Structure formats: structure tokens, C-alpha cells
Amino acid sequence: MGRFIVRRIGLALITLALLSVLVFIGTQLLPGDVGRRVLGPFATQESVDILNARLGTDRPLLVQYTDWIGGAVTGDLGDSITLARPVTELVGRALLNSAKLGALAFVIVVPLSILGGILAALRRGKLVDRIVTVGGLSATVIPEFVSGIILILVFAVTLGWLPGTASAPRGSGFLTQLRHLILPAMCLVLVLFGYIARITRAGVIEALEADYTRTAILKGLPRSIVIRREVLRNALLPTIAVVASQVGYLIGGLVIVETLFSYQGIGQLLVGAARNADFPLLAGGVLVVGAVFQVSMLLADLSYSWLNPRIRLGGSG
Amino acid sequence: MTVPIASRSQRWRVLRGSATFWVGATIVVIWVVFAIFGDFITPFDPLGTPADVLNRLEQPSGDHPLGTDELGRDVLSRVLAGARQVMTVALAATVLGTIFGTALGLLVGYAGGIVDDILSRILDAFLSIPLVITGMLALTALGPNTFGVIVVIGLVFTPIIAKTVRAAVLSERQLDYVTAAQLRRDNSLYVLFVEILPNVANVIIVEFTVRLGYAIFTVLALSFLGFGVEPSIPDWGLMIAQHYGFLTGGFWWPVLFPAVAIASLVVAVNLVADSVSQAFE
Numbered sequence: 010m011g012r013f014i015v016r017r018i019g020l021a022l023i024t025l026a027l028l029s030v031l032v033f034i035g036t037q038l039l040p041g042d043v044g045r046r047v048l049g050p051f052a053t054q055e056s057v058d059i060l061n062a063r064l065g066t067d068r069p070l071l072v073q074y075t076d077w078i079g080g081a082v083t084g085d086l087g088d089s090i091t092l093a094r095p096v097t098e099l100v101g102r103a104l105l106n107s108a109k110l111g112a113l114a115f116v117i118v119v120p121l122s123i124l125g126g127i128l129a130a131l132r133r134g135k136l137v138d139r140i141v142t143v144g145g146l147s148a149t150v151i152p153e154f155v156s157g158i159i160l161i162l163v164f165a166v167t168l169g170w171l172p173g174t175a176s177a178p179r180g181s182g183f184l185t186q187l188r189h190l191i192l193p194a195m196c197l198v199l200v201l202f203g204y205i206a207r208i209t210r211a212g213v214i215e216a217l218e219a220d221y222t223r224t225a226i227l228k229g230l231p232r233s234i235v236i237r238r239e240v241l242r243n244a245l246l247p248t249i250a251v252v253a254s255q256v257g258y259l260i261g262g263l264v265i266v267e268t269l270f271s272y273q274g275i276g277q278l279l280v281g282a283a284r285n286a287d288f289p290l291l292a293g294g295v296l297v298v299g300a301v302f303q304v305s306m307l308l309a310d311l312s313y314s315w316l317n318p319r320i321r322l323g324g325s326g
Numbered sequence: 327m328t329v330p331i332a333s334r335s336q337r338w339r340v341l342r343g344s345a346t347f348w349v350g351a352t353i354v355v356i357w358v359v360f361a362i363f364g365d366f367i368t369p370f371d372p373l374g375t376p377a378d379v380l381n382r383l384e385q386p387s388g389d390h391p392l393g394t395d396e397l398g399r400d401v402l403s404r405v406l407a408g409a410r411q412v413m414t415v416a417l418a419a420t421v422l423g424t425i426f427g428t429a430l431g432l433l434v435g436y437a438g439g440i441v442d443d444i445l446s447r448i449l450d451a452f453l454s455i456p457l458v459i460t461g462m463l464a465l466t467a468l469g470p471n472t473f474g475v476i477v478v479i480g481l482v483f484t485p486i487i488a489k490t491v492r493a494a495v496l497s498e499r500q501l502d503y504v505t506a507a508q509l510r511r512d513n514s515l516y517v518l519f520v521e522i523l524p525n526v527a528n529v530i531i532v533e534f535t536v537r538l539g540y541a542i543f544t545v546l547a548l549s550f551l552g553f554g555v556e557p558s559i560p561d562w563g564l565m566i567a568q569h570y571g572f573l574t575g576g577f578w579w580p581v582l583f584p585a586v587a588i589a590s591l592v593v594a595v596n597l598v599a600d601s602v603s604q605a606f607e
Contacts, residue, residue, distance in 0.1 A: 027447055151592055
């Protein structure tokens with residue numbers, strides 16, 4: 010187990026280092042003259058030179074990279090060009106907002122999709138199964154700005170039950186904030202539901218067909234007890250790992266949902282940075298997103314191996 | 327897996343018998359027809375005319391069955407013409423990714439060892455950030471244009487497809503026909519592309535259809551966010567981006583109809599991909 014953890018953390022670090030090189034290429038090498046890209050074709054060469062000197066983009070690439078990555082390790086990602094504030098501060102605040110939205114989505118989707126997956130498995134081939142699998146797949150592939158539009162049209166415009174934007178007025182209470190977050194969270198729920206439900210369904214079907222389930226049934230245990238004690242306990246193991254691994258989809262979804270509902274999270278921050286060619290903010294933000302993803306995948310793997318005695322006790326693993 | 331490999335005709339029979347496949351395929355074909363013949367079908371010029379400004383945001387009516395947008399352009403014409411933009415870009419990106427990914431996967435699977443490890447790490451790094459963000463980053467760096475969208479999506483697909491093809495090549499390499507070809511001292515490239523490639527074609531077909539779904543999703547998401555499409559081009563994502571601010575004012579038609587078009591296309595492509603995966607894997 011110990012060796013497994015060390016190896017897994019090592020892999021995550023290597024991946025992050027590679028990602029930092031890719032992000033650096035994307036934000037400092039590919040744009041060519043960064044100052045020119047930021048200021049546009051009509052700026053004087055003098056002001057472009059001044060900006061390049063201030064950003065440090067007139068130095069050799071290797072120096073720029075080591076400086077940037079050295080700062081990143083100590084929590085300094087430079088300053089945003091357009092917002093004139095430290096990138097770390099901006100990204101931190103945005104991440105906190107996104108975490109609220111993401112947490113609400115997870116609180117709704119996890120029980121819902123697990124329940125859907127279990128029902129589909131128990132009624133395999135029946136109507137419920139078709140609805141959960143085909144409906145879930147369809148909901149997963151429809152872009153968030155399409156499902157979001159339909160949710161806004163139905164619940165905000167037509168019925169008037171919920172607000173169509175995510176940002177509550179300043180100083181409003183917890184419940185008002187929550188009300189504003191329901192529609193954006195539902196968009197994310199629609200995207201995440203299908204996959205988690207599918208994995209749960211597959212796990213339950215596998216457990217239903219396993220020998221220990223047959224033994225339990227032949228022993229004469231009631232079906233409800235067999236399902237609760239034997240099937241679910243074994244089937245939900247892979248689901249737990251899958252839930253944590255959905256963070257990647259969640260962040261991809263946040264980019265769109267936060268734009269549609271104008272919510273000040275990490276997604277909107279990155280879109281703004283890209284639109285304004287704010288390279289320091291974009292580079293820092295993407296790197297942090299990659300780190301968040303790697304950490305959640307790490308936690309997914311570790312929790313799975315900890316919950317799964319075959320790996321936990323397997324020694325070399 | 328040790329399941330006996332189904333013959334080619336059996337696979338097609340499974341596919342032909344799948345209702346999901348037919349529903350999906352029919353919708354895809356309809357959109358392909360609009361994409362190709364859109365110019366002859368659209369009742370009005372999708373790009374609009376100066377006179378359109380007089381009919382801004384008109385409700386759906388006999389003249390304009392789906393209404394008009396903020397510049398008075400016919401929404402029906404723009405929705406039909408929009409099929410071309412998304413389908414050409416997504417298809418080109420997927421073809422690009424599939425060609426490079428297949429070539430890379432064949433080579434890496436055949437070479438193995440350190441090359442294999444390097445590919446896996448690069449793939450992991452790419453997959454640490456959502457495709458939409460990678461796309462935004464690259465389009466910001468290279469300047470936003472449609473060609474950039476194709477290259478970026480194709481480039482990100484390359485290692486993903488390569489990984490799948492590599493796994494298929496690894497299991498083929500053990501088989502007798504490859505050993506025989508090697509003993510015959512056939513050229514490695516010949517073995518790869520003439521002997522092995524046809525035998526991993528199923529994997530590639532499945533991968534292609536699945537990736538096409540992702541490509542459509544990403545192309546539309548990027549254009550919704552304002553990356554990669556010129557503002558005048560009829561594009562579904564862009565149409566929604568330009569008009570969702572009008573929703574609260576009750577102007578639902580320039581937003582809802584492109585949204586329905588997107589939903590029908592992505593669901594249809596994924597129904598096809600899903601039934602192809604089930605028949606071929």
C-alpha cells in the first residue's frame with residue numbers, strides 16, 4: 010500500500026510538471042510576442058517593449074519558465090494584466106465560488122444517479138432501465154448551454170419559480186444564494202448523472218450475477234436483505250472512485266455554466282482571461298485547474314484502493 | 327477478452343437490428359443533408375440582407391416559421407445553414423485526430439517500452455484539463471479561427487485515440503499471423519499498416535464515432551464561449567451566445583431552435599456511437 014501511494018503521487022507530480030510545460034508553451038511560446046498580442050496591432054513598439062519588460066516576457070524562455078514554475082510552487086503566479094491583482098488571489102476566490110456550485114451539484118447528483126443505477130440494474134431491460142441508460146446518455150452529451158437554456162426557459166421565464174442568473178444580490182442570505190444556484194447546479198447534474206448511473210448499474214449487475222449472491226439467495230435470505238447486504242456493498246465500490254473522477258467533467262461544465270448564468274467562478278475567470286489575452290491569469294488558472302484535477306484523481310485512486318481490500322492488503326499493489 | 331470474435335457480417339447484423347442505431351442514424355443523415363444542400367433549402371439568405379433590420383426579433387409566423395433574430399435574419403435559414411459549420415469542423419477535427427492517433431498508436435504499440443510510457447504521461451497531462459479549456463488556451467495563443475479549432479481538437483484526440491489503438495495492437499502482436507509475417511522478414515511498416523491495421527479497424531471505427539460526438543460538443547461549446555467562429559457565420563453555439571440575453575425579455579425563438587438543433591444532433595451522434603460500440607466491441 011505504501012509503495013502504491015508513493016508511486017501514485019510520483020505519477021501525479023510528473024503529469025503536473027508535463028502539464029506546466031504544455032501550459033507554458035501555450036501561453037508564452039505560441040503567442041510569439043506576448044506584449045504585442047495583449048496590446049494589439051496598433052500599439053506603439055515602445056509600449057509593447059515596456060509591457061514585455063514588465064511581464065518579463067523579453068527574457069530567454071528557459072529563464073521565464075523556471076521563474077514561473079518556481080513562483081507557482083511558492084504560491085506566486087504573478088499578476089493578472091487586466092485585473093491588476095495577484096493571480097493566486099483571483100483564482101482562489103473564484104475556486105471557492107466554483108466549489109460551492111460544484112458541491113451543490115454533487116450533493117444532488119450522487120444519491121440520484123446511484124439510485125437510478127440501482128433501479129436500472131434491478132429492472133434490467135425494462136422501461137426504467139431504458140430511461141436511465143438512454144436518457145442518462147442523452148443528458149450527458151447535451152452541452153450545458155443547451156440544457157441550461159431549456160431550464161431557464163421553463164423554470165425562470167415561463168414558471169418564474171427560480172432566478173435565471175447565478176449571482177445573488179450582495180449580502181443576501183444563505184437560502185437566497187442557494188435558490189440562485191439551483192438551475193446552474195441542475196445543468197451540471199444532467200451532465201454527471203448518466204455516467205455515474207451507468208457505472209452503478211454495471212456494478213450492481215455484476216454483483217447480482219456473482220457467486221456470493223447466488224449463495225445468499227440459495228441460503229434462503231430474503232431478496233431485500235441480499236440486495237442490501239451483498240449486492241450494494243460490493244457494487245458501490247467502483248462508484249465511489251468514479252464519483253471522484255468526475256471532477257474533470259465538472260470543471261469543463263463549470264466553464265460553460267458559469268458563463269451562461271454569469272457566476273464568478275473559475276470557469277468564468279478563465280473565459281475572461283482567454284478573451285482578454287490575459288496570459289498570466291490564463292496560465293495560472295489552467296495550472297491550478299490541472300492541479301485540482303490531479304489531486305481529485307489521486308484521492309479517487311487512494312480511496313478506491315483503501316476501500317478495496319484486494320488492493321489494500323495486496324502488498325506490492 | 328476471450329469471447330469468440332464475431333465475424334464482420336454478424337457485427338453488421340447486430341447493428342442493423344438495433345433501433346437505437348436507426349433512430350440516431352436517421353437524424354444524423356437529415357442534418358448531413360442540410361449541411362450539404364443547405365444553400366438550396368434555406369428560404370432566406372442565412373447571412374441576412376440589409377433590409378432585414380426592419381424585421382428584428384419577429385415572432386414565429388407564416389413568413390418566418392421560426393421567427394427572426396436580433397438583426398432580423400430568418401432563424402430557420404440560420405439553423406439549417408448552421409449544420410454545415412459544426413459538422414465540417416467536427417468531422418475534420420475527428421478525421422485529423424483519427425489519422426494521427428491511429429498512426430501513432432500503431433507505431434507505439436509495435437515499438438513498446440519507453441515510447442509507450444512517454445505517450446501515456448503526455449496523454450495524462452492533456453487529460454488533466456478539460457478539452458474546452460485546452461481549446462480556449464490554444465485559440466487564445468494562436469488567434470481564433472476555424473482552422474485553429476480543427477487543429478486543436480485533432481491534436482488533443484491524437485494521444486487519446488493512439489492509446490486505444492495501441493492496446494488493440496498489443497493484443498494483435500501476440501497472434502500467429504504477425505509472428506509469421508515477422509519470420510517472413512516483412513517490412514515492419516508493411517506488417518503494421520497492411521497486416522495489423524485491418525484487424526484493429528473495428529476499434530478505430532468505434533473510437534471515431536465516439537470522438538465525433540465529443541468533437542461536436544467541443545466545437546459548439548467553444549463557439550458558444552466566443553472562440554473560433556466569426557460573428558456573422560451561422561453557427562448554433564454562437565446563435566445561442568448572441569441571443570440568450572434576450573430570454574428574460576420573452577424572445578425565446580432565436581435561442582430555443584438552435585438549442586433543439588444541437589440537442590438532436592449530439593444525441594443522435596451519440597446513439598449511433600453507442601450502438602456501434604455495442605455491436606463492434
